[in-house]
Amino acid sequence: MEVHRTALPGIGLLFEFVTERGRRVGVVSHRTGRREVVVYSREDPDTAAVTLTLNAEEADGMAELLASARIVERLEALHRQVEGLxxxxxxxxxxxxxxxxxxxxxxxxxxxxxxxxxxxxxxxxxxxxxxxxxxxxxxxxxxxxxxxxxxxxxxxxxxx
Amino acid sequence: MHGTLLLIELGAVILGLGLLGAISIRVGISPIPLYLIAGLAFGHGGLLPLATSEEFIAAGAELGVILLLFTLGLEYTASELVGTLRTSVAGGLIDLVLNATPGVAVALIMGWGPVAALALGGVTYVTSSGIAAKVVGDLGWLANRETPVVLSLLVMEDLAMALYLPILTAVLAGTGLLGGSIALAIAAGTVAVVLFVALRFGRAVEVFLDSPSQEVLLLKVLGMTILVAGVAQLLQVSAAVGAFLVGIALSGPLAHTARELLTPLRDLFAAVFFVFFGLQTDPSDLPPVTALALGLALLGMATKYATGWLAARRAGIGRAGRARAGVVLIPRGEFNIVIAGLAVAAGAHAGLGPLAAAYVLVLAALAPLVARVVEPLLRRTAASPPAAPTVP
Known part of the structure; x- marks a missing residue:
């Protein structure tokens, strides 16, 4: 996954990447800890179609959810291997x-x-x-x- | 008795500003035009001329300018400024030429002389980064691809202010072209030194100022800022620029805490500053310059729109993004009034104050509304042929 980083003077940083299915996604990282998760419009890649604003705590929570969902997946795979027993x-x-x-x-x-x-x-x-x-x-x-x-x-x- | 009246007047003025601020939030515009109108009402020839508190308000206004510039400086780190300087000089020059020209031209055509022309050029040039940032945030344009372009233009303008204000101060003081050049040299030298110190020894400054007690930190930072502003004033570099540079020199967690501590003070004294500017303007001076101000405001909208459009196009951004970059740059506000305030205080042409007040009134009030309608408007006009997307 290739992440593009842009400085937003006075605000913080903007990280962008393109998903496997071709959607452009951005994360605005405010110096205050606020985060914005952005999905860009299909028609106009300059324009944010959906913006999700998260405070520092919610951003941590979301990061945990995204990361822990992967752990659950792995546990399930492990369980499937044991399932025949x-x-x-x-x-x-x-x-x-x-x-x-x-x-x-x-x-x-x-x-x-x-x-x-x-x-x-x-x-x-x-x-x-x-x-x-x-x-x-x-x-x-x-x-x-x-x-x-x-x-x-x-x-x-x-x-x- | 005098003291009592002062308290009553001051309390009423600040309470009134609070109510106006509440209205501005409800309507969704910047409170700056409302503060100016309040100042007009309280000033000489206004509805309710203040009797006793003008002296206090004048001192508060000076602090307001210092705090406005200081918190602006806090927004940026030295490395951000240097980085922007490397990449955005061309856009910054386009911005300067397109937007200062109308002001300079109008002052010269009106026969107000070169000093007023210099000041009015500044008034038409600077975008209010405060209002622009609020528009971008409110409309959810922060992550849009034109936003870094817009922000770097704003940074360039703020840097340009750091050079412009000392020149203006010197010229207004009547030191002429030579004095102006010396002031520019001192200012450029000071800016370079401060950027260098901030990049190299930023830690040392922070260690000196830092304190676990918020009270101590507030006093140290505020004292340092006002002291440096005063010294800068003494050197003819303009107090505002000194404060701006202190803000830039601070970064990291200290800047964050300082911003949190000083923002309430900034809000109070900046509001006082706008009122003070309004106080100095006699409402009866406004009607003669209204037509001129409206024309200049329309021209100012057009030139800023063109600036944003061109800068965004250079960055390879599509039609919608260019239009948004254009409208975001339209608002004028705090610094235009700071410039006009300096000119008025130095006794520049009498028409300058009312013209600047009317100009900022129109653009500060109108710009956020224009920004709100630009996207629906674009969608309607672009309904048939979609804006050529450059999907990666």
Missing amino acids: ITEQIPISAGSPYDGRSLGDTHARTRTGASIVAVVSGERVHASPRPDFVFQAGDVVVVVGTAEGTSAVARLLAEG
Whole structure:
């Protein structure tokens, strides 16, 4: 973006640029902190068609909005990448083949692609359980992965 | 008893000015013509001649001129002035030649002599940068592409004033051509020195004047300004120019604070100054010069319009922008009265004061209204063939 700068003696500075779609936009920066955002007329590029006057505080607010909208966009993109993931809680039933066996024995990650991120046994929460963690009937396993991945873990824990 | 009457008169005058100011805002014109009319009413031969407060008003008027020029100087930084000087000399010369000529010519044709011609040339030349800036702001033309052109013309005029006022002062003092040349040399030297000091040692001046207390700052800045103005007067460089130069020497945050502190004082004493000028003019002197003033005002509108049009065309600006640049330059106001005031005080031709008063009355009142109608007018005339746009 190429910004053209002109001095306005006694007032401040005028910054102008042309948008990708060909509209000329200007910002008058008063020494007092006042700002004017200007969109020039399509017919006569010398003439301001729309003028928006902002005091110092409003100008800061507007700058923040323009900048933070980009941050929100980026966050949304990030979220979209994670969107395929789900979290599921799977109980270890009394007849499970893994009742009394270790987490490492399940080979859940290699077999299903989903990860066991926590185990809740009774009141206690074991975050990031190690491979030697031993399941007991009544534990609840927290799994993160794709929908297929997590249901595969559920089948695995129920049927082996 | 005298003191009481003074207070009553002064209070009534200032209150009256406040009411007139309110009217001017409602109508959307500059208050300057209304202040002048008030002065006419209060002066000798007016409706309500003042008895006791004229002396105070005379002193206040002198302060008004100093503060007007000082706050004008504050608007600009030295680097802006030097930058403008580099780029806009040609436009400034066109402006000077086109607009001073009618005044000079009329004074000579009327047989008022070369001194009155010099003064009247100044009266027809200068645009009121105060009214012009207000027109630009009010009509939302600030970001338009012709505006930098207009502003640099105004800056050039203000610089020209810094050279013109000392010459005028010297010539009015009757020192003749030689005295005028010496005054010009002193003035040019002073302007150069002040610009140099402001560019190089601006910080030092600011450190000296700066203070966290607004009260101290106000007193220091005001004192410094009046002192320098007085010294400039002593050197025959004109007090107004001294004040203008102090204003230029200050920049940055200090200039901002000084402007905020001194603007109320400026408003008060400038209003007093316009009243004082009106006071000195006998209303019965006006009718004989009315026709002349109207003719000169029409000519003044035409020459300023042409100046703006030409300057904007040189900058590659389209038809609408050229017309706007032309009308913005039309208003005359404070400095035309300052010039006429100097001439009247020095006893120049008796017709000069009333003529200048009528001239400024017409142009200060009319110019903002003309500026308001120029765009609708242009749109109507340009409805069929659109003004050739130069879309980048």
